[in-house]
Each structure stands twice: as C-alpha cells, then as structure tokens.
Amino acid sequence: MSRTDSIVSKINQAYVLELLERLLAVPSPSGYCRAIMTLLAGEAEKLGFPLSFTPKGNGIITVPGASRERAIGLSAHVDTLGAMVRAIKPNGRLRFTLVGGYMLGSVENEYCTVHTRDGRTYEGTIMTMKPSVHVYTDARDLKREEAVMEIRLDEPVRGEEDVQALGISPGDFVSFDPRTRFFPNGFIKSRHLDDKAGVAALFGLLELISRREAAPARTLRLLVSTYEEVGHGASWIPGDVEEMIAVDMGAMGDDLSCTEFDVSICAKDSSGPYDEAMTTRLIELAKREGLSYAVDIYPHYSSDASAALRGGSNIRAALIGPGVHASHAMERTHRDGIMNTIALLAAYVADPAAPYGTQED
Template sequence: MSTPLEPQLNREFVTGLLEALLTTPSPSGYCMDIMKYIGTETAKLGYSLEITPKGNGIITIPGEKNDKVIGISAHLDTLGGMVRSIKSNGMIRLTPIGGYAMHTVEGEYCLIHTRDGRKYEGTVLSTKASVHVYPDARDWKREEANMEIRIDELVKSKEDVEKLGIAVGDFISWDPRTRIMPNGWVKSRHLDDKASVAALFGLMEWFKREGKSPSNTLKIILSTYEEVGHGSSSIPSDISEFIAIDMGAIGDDLSATEHDVSICAKDSTGPYDYQMTSKLIELAKREKLPHAIDIYPYYGSDASAALRGGNDIRAALIGPGVHASHGMERTHLDAIVNTAALLLAYVLDK
C-alpha cells in the first residue's frame, strides 16, 4: 500500500543490510563481530557508534529541538547455545541461550565458536536420533538433557573433542537459513530482532540522504543481551521517551500479519504508555500503514528491561509482524519498511 513516507525509504538498502545481519552469528553475549559490522555501516552513514561497557551500541542523531531525548532500541543478539559438557562418545551437550523450545532446533546445523577463534560445524540431534534404532525415538521428549550436537570432525571421545580446542563455555550459533525472496517474503532464523535493526538503519539512511533532522534528539540503542532479559536495563539518563522496536508476535487471538506493523498495547510486564501508544496508532492511521494493535501475554522487550531497570521513562513497543517467533521465522519486507515509516512519522512529528 502506498503511503506518504514508505516510498521514500530505501528498500534495497534495508534488504542488503538485513541479509548481512542475519548471516552474522550473534547469540546473546557473542556480539563482537556484528558490532564491528554495525560500526562500519554506521560510519558510512556519517554517524558515530558509542560502545557501552556492557557491549550495547548507541548512535546519537541530533534533533531540531532540545525539549526531550527519544530513545529507540532494537536488539542484535539472538537465540543460541553454549557447550555445557563434552560427552565420553564425542558428542556435545548444549545449554540454551534465550527462551526457545528444543524441538525448534532439532536437525539444525550450527557453528561452535571456540575461545581462540576456531569454528566447527555440527548438527543438533535427539539422543535417540534414529527410528531404525530406538523404538521410542518419535516419543522421546525434546528437552535439554535429551539433545546433543554431532560435530563434523573425526571424534570418538571427549579427548578427541578437547584436542580441537572445544571447551565448556564455547558459544553455539544456529544456521539462519536466510531466504529473501523476489516477492518480498523473508524467512530466516533471528528476524527477532534483526528485522527491526534493518528498519532502524533504513530510518538513519533516510535522514542522511534527505539531509534532515528529527524533531528531537534521538539515541538509538542496539542491545546485545535482550534475549536473556537485560538488554536495555540501563539507558542514558536524558532519555524520557523510549520506543522498543521488536518483532510482532502472530497467532492465537492476535491480529497482526506478516505485512503489518504491530503496535503492542501490553505484554507480560504490563501496559505500555497510553499517550505514546495512542500517538503511534494515530500516526499509523494517518500514514495509511497496515497495522494491528495486539497484546502479547508471553513477551518482554527492551522497553520492559528499561522500566524494570528503574529508568523514569514513558515507553512503547512496535515492530514488524513475524510468524513462528523463536522458530523458523518469516516476515515480509513491507512490514519492515512500514515499521521504519511509522517510526519516521513519530520522530518527525512536531
């Protein structure tokens, strides 16, 4: 659907950046490589990236006025795993990073990242992986204790694995299996929340290309621990309004689709700010952006973390609709670009 702002956003730029983000491993706590990439892309747009002690990134865009500072967040960290132990038969037991159902990673290819920089491929399997061997393979519960990683190296013992340099505490990332299709569909792991990061960069590219400024100063926060609950728990003290950009959940009695901007009125941490949420709804209507207002009962965001961290802020949550969250996710480029368009309308509004 054509809107006043959406056609001005550079879809090709957003698409290219999204693909690069999705194919760069970044499980929570292992975001060094993706932050280097973000630093390069930020510099190309003429902005600077400040790295906080925790590893979050902050990009400041000066505004026309100094009435207030608006914080906007999206998270670069994703679901993943860590080596919990090495078994005597050379298999690896994993512990999850982030909240996902174990069956969503069964059969998935992965990378094990050693502390000295080596990478090894593997596959996540049930400990009873073959129906030709185990009569209860189909019913075997997919839980942490019953899952393991088969390494694609010649290993038959714990000692063989240790000789590769693999150790307890090494990070594990999932193969994203990214597909960006000509018809606009995007299917990949980790659209939560790299789709939103791409939308934010679409916003910044627009400001750079048009030579314009937001009404008020923006501080864009790219967090690296959202999936484990404390991504933006501490934010700059001059922020008074805070918008988390994160994926919109789809399913059950929720209204959003993969083409919509999802506006969350309430999640598991409670209702978001009435005035901010109402303004976002009004702007979505004004800009004729496909959108839905929803409630997420099993969801928390960077805005939730910021509020729980004691920050005295008003907060809201929006994002592109994403199907099968924390699994094999899918969205549409329309939802990503329209999320950027709604955010742009908000920060330009006088």
C-alpha cells in the same frame, strides 16, 4: 496522501534488505556480538552517525534533533537465540545449554557452529540422543529437553580427548544456521528475524535521515542491545531519554491480528501496559500515513523497553515492529512489515508533540 508523497516511497528498500541479509549472515547469540557490532559501527559511520559502546557492549548512536530537550530513545537488539557448550560427553558429542528461550523441537536436526575461545569454528548438528526411528523404539515419543539433546560434530572425534584437541571446551558459544531466504514476492524467512529485522528498520530510518528525507524533532538516542534475549539488553539507557520505543518483532497467531505485512503496535506485554499516550499517537500516525498496522497484546513477551523500566528508568515506553510468524522458531516476515515499521518511526520522530513534546512537566 498520494503514493509518491508517502514516507514508505522515500525508504531505500534495497539498502534495508541488503543490510538485513548481511546481519542474518553474522552469528550473534546473546553475549557473542562483537563481530556484528563491529559491522554496525562501520555501517553507522558510513551514514555519518558514529556508534559508541557501553561497557557491556551495547551500541549507542546519537542523532541531533531540532530540539535538544526530551530525547527519544529507539532500541533494537542484535543478539539472537543460541546455545553454549555445557559439557563434552565420553562419546565425543556435546551437551549444550540454551541461550534465550525457545522450544528444543525447533532446533532439532538443525545445523550449528561451535565457536571456540581462540577463534576456531566447527560445524555440527543438533539432535536427540535417540535420533533414528530404525534403532530406537521411543525416538518419536522422547520428550525434547536439554538432558536428551546433543551436538554431533562434523569432525573425526571418538571421545572427550579428541574434542578437547580441537580447542572445544565448556562455555563455547553455539550459533544456529539461519537458513535465510529472500523471495521476489517480498517474503523473508530466516532464523533471527527477531530482532535483526528491527535493527535493519532502525538503520533504514538512519539512512532516511542521512538523506534528509526524515528530520527528527528531538534528539534521538538509538540503542542497539546485545543481551535482550536473556532479559537485560537495555536495562541501562542514557539519562536524557524520556520516551523510548522498542523496535522488536510483532508476534502472530491465536487471537492476534498482526500479519507479516503489518507494523505491530503492542499495547501490553508480560511487563504490563505500554504508555497510553505514546501508543495512541502511534496508532494515529499509522492511520494518518496509511500504513498497514495492528494493535495486539503479547502475554508471553517482553522487550528492551521492559528491561529499561525494570532497570529503574523513569521513562514512557512503547513497542512496535514488523510482524513475524513462528517467532523463536523458523521465522518469516515480509518486506512490507519492515517498511511500515520504518515509516511509523519516521512519522513519530518528526512529530514535535508525539505525544509529550509540547507539554510542561
């Protein structure tokens, strides 16, 4: 296959990267996704594919295919790691609780924003209760856990009443400064590439379809979930979905072969093996299209497809996504990993027998 004939060459990379930058700029910890879902609804409408909402706030986009049978589900999650105010301390600092699973050391000294219930926002910094080595002899050795962490507000507060006067109360969401950087060499570093890079990939596929550069063989149900980081993002999916591909980040490190340039194909995660035939077909298509890919096992990982299976969905499932270094910390990927993911999705949805479409039940 020549370079000009490849699926990657047809992807509107500028569109994908611009959308990713916009997504990363919108705070969306799990459960606080209305603003970003409004953005995505508008974006889907521009591409000619209206987005509808489930009762819990997930988005569903339907793309008609050549066959209306055996719909394929594609999912990505727009919710991110974050925090929530647990209590206001007598000194005017905030105690917080985690939203999602991450190392507290990865957010220490990070800038954050507190979002009040009435729409106000206040900046602050996450730190330990002993933040200075000039003052505390055990500042370096202090175990990083919720009990010793707090948020210092950038407001003139000296006590609990001052904080309450700002409208801040327990249950308010806290988002982290993403610190996004796009580099000319293709690297992208930011918090929350898990899984906003996956969402950008789904919309890159939609954009291809809108230009008729990709044609789904079967109806697609694209699910954008808002609670994946807390375990139940896609626990409900449309009933006509028989195959589901979760598009989420590929982990890197230790004995894993994935790099930031690859599309990761996960054969097994903490929920067990993914569908053998789907995974095999994804590998075959990656080879056919000349894509940079890796097949790995992630023992400390689960996906929207895992949630759908645990929720009782009678589906076959697979998991792919761009390689992301330092997941749930200061993440980094490369545009090639995202484009390889889009290309693999486009190849799969265009294949009428990928892998079950021509078989009888």
